[in-house]
């Protein structure tokens with residue numbers, strides 16, 4: 001394989017290791033030390049990797065250690081959800097150096113307005129973090145799955161449900177900002193973000209559950225994300241948890257989202273007049289997220305009624321996750337997403353206990369259930385990480401061929 005084809009893999013080994021020597025890179029990659037030396041030389045010349053002191057000797061000379069030069073490049077991640085838009089600026093390691101949030105989402109405005117807003121916010125983030133535009137690799141956009149967007153828009157904007165079509169979003173953001181733009185399913189982005197930030201080794205499988213207005217599932221296997229046939233992967237929310245349950249708008253019955261999405265959690269809380277009164281829930285569709293947050297905060301503060309509603313949702317999530325872990329023999333499940341802002345620990349505790357009791361492989365190994373540190377930023381950070389992955393590959397190709405500088409220098 002050519003040097004440039006392996007450089008992305010070597011860069012990824014350096015990312016997941018944190019600090020590593022050339023000898024260790026050769027051991028882990030299966031490449032010769034001579035190949036590693038050539039690749040590392042190019043990565044250092046590109047400013048992507050830096051030498052950082054010397055390790056301990058294993059007989060000969062003490063090896064020079066390498067690490068990512070994290071401030072060498074940056075990427076913007078945008079999570080375009082139904083009700084809000086989250087912006088992050090990350091360095092090469094996926095660390096967030098600036099972030100911002102807009103209270104408008106797909107539901108609230110048109111695509112052209114979203115592009116204008118993004119242009120302004122990206123400029124503000126670059127200024128706030130004192131990051132030069134030239135170091136930006138591009139913009140990654142996380143959006144709900146294609147199928148979900150289309151279904152949602154068909155019901156709410158039947159006259160123009162192609163408004164948030166993926167190809168149109170990607171094209172408009174690329175034209176509006178003059179930058180490289182990648183777009184990907186939010187659950188998939190959540191998984192990539194967790195993989196990147198947690199420095200998970202490429203060899204280890206990682207499953208990420210994203211709790212937002214819907215419930216998504218992302219799977220990283222062998223260092224790459226599982227995308228499915230049509231990027232409609234990860235619809236954990238439409239896994240059936242009660243075969244005789246109510247009809248779901250997806251056409252099935254008893255789907256997880258009917259029990260565990262923020263909307264359904266609010267509905268369940270509203271059936272309890274005393275709880276709804278105590279938490280001053282409005283029950284108004286436009287205040288769904290505010291109502292949900294009241295329940296989540298109350299549950300985190302040990303309000304018994306609110307806690308019972310959240311635990312019920314977490315129990316239904318566990319029912320779905322027992323099936324998923326039985327199929328995939330998962331070792332680690334990471335929970336993330338804005339719906340877990342206040343109740344991550346409570347949901348994780350419930351899921352952990354139920355998997356320990358019912359997962360098929362429970363006597364062979366425990367299943368590590370944890371809440372992501374990235375929380376609300378997971379999908380946006382994942383979108384930025386996706387760009388880093390793709391662009392660093394492109395940088396290598398461009399070295400041998402055409403220039404990549406044009407789309408990096410354009411105005412944001």
Ligand SMILES: [Zn+2]
Pocket residue numbers: 237238239248249250251252253255
């Ligand atoms: Zn469904």
